[in-house]
Amino acid sequence: MTFSVIARDPMTGDLGIAVSSCILAVGRAVPTARPGVGVVAVQARSRRGLGPSLLHGLEEGATPADLVKRAAHSAEDADRQVAVLDPAGRVAADTGRGSFPVSGHLLGDGMSVQGNMLASPEVLPAMARAFTAARGDLPDRLLAALTAGQDAGGDVRGRQSAALLVVSGSPATDEDDGVRMDLRVDDSGAPVAQLRMLRNLQRAYAERDYEHLALFAPEGARDLYAALAASQRGDRAGARIALEAMRARPGWSAWLAAMAGDSRLAGVSRLLG
Template sequence: MTFSIAGRCEKTGQLGIAISSSSIAVGARCPWLRANVGAVATQNVTLPALGPMILDHLNDREIDPSVALDRALGTDAYSDYRQVTVLDARGRTAFFSGKQALGINHAVAGNQCVAAGNMLTSIEVIEAMTPAFERTSGALADRLLAAMRAAMEMGGEAGPVHSAALKIVGEQVWPIVDLRIDWADDDPIGKLAVLWQAYAPQMQDYITRALNPTAAPSYGVPGDE
């Protein structure tokens, strides 16, 4: 029903998540990120509250992601239904797949990344994601999307994929990338990649406009001089 990857850029410290699902609007409830703290993907039978709760625990930089994950799951009477991945600001990872996770499910950690999924065609879908992230160069978004494409090439979900999302945090408290395909009859991951290619050249402009409007480039709208 869902597969995802959380990753960290060692050069910039950016944290990001790319995720897709057969359900509508996966980006609205599953990826949770906090700058300089961590990234959490909450999936399967999703409890969105786990994301902020785990990030709150990770605010204490001495707490290992596995401890933060265990503490959050300990508050959930239905933890057997959850699948959760955690990545902290130092690149440490943790993951959990409950006994009630749907269909073929799997999770794996790599170097500065962690991937998981459920209702898969095979566990090889997830096994392909972390190597794709590790061997891809360039921006964090490109590396995350490469992992998603690798998952689809291995068969992806058992059913059709309908939504996808890409979310990244950097130095600011707000996401510097928050792109979503909330519903598509076909290839939402491909549509998300196209959306990223359109957004990428403008990303820094939006950061500049927020931090120093006097240094902002032209807005490119009618009436802007």
């Protein structure tokens, strides 16, 4: 009922999973991850507590292969499908003998794709090829695989939700919780495309791409990003118009005054000064 990809980035050590399904809020059901411990995909009719249990096994020193073998021997989980990845890039997967057709998994170097109730046998090979061929960082490569799976047919029942979760390969600390990305589309007619839009929006926030944010941020904040984008371009008139639009919104004048020391707004002030 689901297709997913788990992988490790050999450059950064980050671990991630991307998943889509024709169920509500697949991000609540399938992916489980912990910085410095690993990533797990639990699919089909697996027990809901299996994901945390597998992560606990990794934390206790078990290998992905050992954990998957133990899960495969659980008679009550005949419709189970699991994949496990650790911070060293070791990966293992299993598709239970009772899993829904078309079902299966494919292992690669530090990655695995898996799915059940797929529209065609080409879904998983297409995902593996796309991940291997993709460029960019881990979230982009995971999304490339998920997109290829959807383009090859995806879930035979249709589409509803998708999720993207990336964590650090190192344990969390007080200064860094280790979660690099946690995006979910819980109910959509085009969940994979919507997930990519969220990824692009998060990238824009991280990289201060104010031109993008001026178009796609929440409507109430677009004037702010339009002012910042105009400041980056050296567009005095554009910055002034955007700031005037912000001041016309209830409460924004007080907010602007409170943010007077913000380095980003200082650039706008210098431009208008």
